[in-house]
Amino acid sequence: MKRVSGVMMELLAMSLGVDRLHYKKYFEDGSSIMRCNYYPSCQEPSLALGTGPHCDPTSLTILHQDQVGGLQVYSNNTWQTVRPRHDALVINIGETFMALSNGKYKSCLHRATVNRYKERRSLAFFVCPREDKVVRPPSDLLGTQSTRMYPDFTWSDLLQFTQNHYRADDATLQNFTKWLLSSKSLI
Ligand SMILES: O=C(O)CCC(=O)C(=O)O
Numbered sequence: 001m002k003r004v005s006g007v008m009m010e011l012l013a014m015s016l017g018v019d020r021l022h023y024k025k026y027f028e029d030g031s032s033i034m035r036c037n038y039y040p041s042c043q044e045p046s047l048a049l050g051t052g053p054h055c056d057p058t059s060l061t062i063l064h065q066d067q068v069g070g071l072q073v074y075s076n077n078t079w080q081t082v083r084p085r086h087d088a089l090v091i092n093i094g095e096t097f098m099a100l101s102n103g104k105y106k107s108c109l110h111r112a113t114v115n116r117y118k119e120r121r122s123l124a125f126f127v128c129p130r131e132d133k134v135v136r137p138p139s140d141l142l143g144t145q146s147t148r149m150y151p152d153f154t155w156s157d158l159l160q161f162t163q164n165h166y167r168a169d170d171a172t173l174q175n176f177t178k179w180l181l182s183s184k185s186l187i
């Protein structure tokens with residue numbers, strides 16, 4: 001997983017026109033998280049969700065879902081099903097990478113439905129920086145863009161916000177920025 005995320009970081013850097021190894025090196029000492037999701041079958045799938053709509057606060061999510069299916073992304077004003085493929089991984093941009101790219105890459109709202117007859121499993125690898133690392137876009141990216149979209153923060157600040165105060169959605173970074181600035185002004 002670490003190797004896959006390293007390759008993804010190189011591709012993302014190249015697509016943004018920054019030093020190819022910048023993000024790969026940034027995440028080298030990261031504290032990534034692996035989570036196994038288990039969704040029992042549900043007699044009334046239209047009345048329940050396995051995981052409600054959210055954006056991942058982490059940087060990248062590398063997800064493998066079994067053949068039951070249930071992952072959906074919100075795109076073009078509708079929930080679209082991500083067809084399971086045993087030979088493919090789903091790669092999702094999270095809030096932290098959105099900040100690291102100064103908003104050029106967007107995190108994506110997604111959810112998981114439940115199945116009437118079958119239980120479902122998915123395996124998610126969340127790529128995260130070291131907790132005390134400052135989340136800031138690379139200077140060669142800022143050189144081409146005049147304004148910073150988000151203030152500097154640490155992954156542990158965002159983790160604390162999304163675990164204790166706010167369920168990550170498509171307005172997380174705006175609300176997190178307000179929370180961060182108001183909590184700093186109290187110190
Ligand atoms: O089970 C899935 O397909 C999605 C899980 C998910 O979104 C998550 O663990 O953050």
Ligand SMILES: [Fe+2]
Binds near residue numbers: 054055
């Ligand atoms: Fe997620």
